[in-house]
Amino acid sequence: MARVLLFGPLRDLAGWRDREVEAASLAALRGLLADEDADLGLALGGPGVQVAVDQAVVRGDAALTARSEVAFLPPMSGG
Amino acid sequence: MARVLLFGPLRDLAGWRDREVEAASLAALRGLLADEDADLGLALGGPGVQVAVDQAVVRGDAALTARSEVAFLPPMSGG
């Protein structure tokens, strides 16, 4: 059960901020979220959206464990 | 009796900070001070020394009244 966090406009689009999702990889997680909510699935792969696993930005796929924290970070606004 | 003020190194050189001097013009005042203390007289005409009469910088000669305040301003240090 990885913990999934959404930030900024992604949170408004999805209607939730954090959830537990059972997935063994980032690719599998993306697939599960897209099956549930096609708009969200598209947005998570949209331009400038970064993904952090356990607070480290990752590119491409990554293995997830039961304690992984996966954050989807839309383009940053700055402070 | 114009009031004469010395600043910075001029004060250390002269050994005084302010004095009353009877002089009808800046030129006359310079002459009087130089007669008393030749080193000070030279220093008052030294490079970068400005003169303010009643807090306004003047170049050349200026008439003085009994209530004039004459300040000799050596090169400024900045803050």
Add this chain to the structure above:
Amino acid sequence: MTIRLSETPFDPGAELTAFSRGRTETGAVATFTGLARAERGATAILELEAYPGFTEAQIGRIADQARERFGLHDLAILHRVGKIGPGEPIVFVATAASHRRAAFEACDFLMDYLKSRAPFWKKEHGPDGARWIEPSAQDHADRERWDGR
């Protein structure tokens, strides 16, 4: 070096007092405070979201760069998150160096980074509803001044 997020309003003056105290070799302290503008009523409330832990760590990487690049003695960054009313401080940056040029440039550099690339998401709640905002073209141009210098 301190990097902090704050959920509640802060006083930039209190930060400067603490930052500048007891520095006998520093010479120069520059600060910047960003305040929420009311935009004559167009923005009622600004809402800033961070990713706690991640946001501080990302800022910390740039802070380390600034310390090295400008030879800073110290720096402090304090950033509001949550809902911010007009006139409230959003961000405070302080830099300490031997001389003023380094202190000014480092403060400027850090602000350019914070305004364009730091992990914050910003929403404006105005009379016509809420909208998410992105850095301005000026913000990006300001940051790019430092590239390759």
Add this chain to the structure above:
Amino acid sequence: MTIRLSETPFDPGAELTAFSRGRTETGAVATFTGLARAERGATAILELEAYPGFTEAQIGRIADQARERFGLHDLAILHRVGKIGPGEPIVFVATAASHRRAAFEACDFLMDYLKSRAPFWKKEHGPDGARWIEPSAQDHADRERWDGR
């Protein structure tokens, strides 16, 4: 706009608190605080002399230039005079503008003026006696950056 000389130590943080309070349209406040360096014991005491009235008026003329040139909303300059110990603030400059670039540049401009041309006379009292000091070549070069820009 305030321009003040102070015979006694001041807290730059208290100045910033007062300066930044209640600004709903300002957006950006930059400050600079110059602190007396101990120079590892070489300078025990710094002594600064001003010409009261004249000094504030001369600074005021440059402050007016800065307000116009950078579109400032406000500024404050506080300068110590008299004997200043290591670590004590010598000068505090604060600038308020809509955007950070103007606030930073105006603060930088004012400091370059104050360090090179403001009517102060400065004496360092060190272990080898006292000496009057003049602006450094760097101070003059810093100020000249603004000429003709």
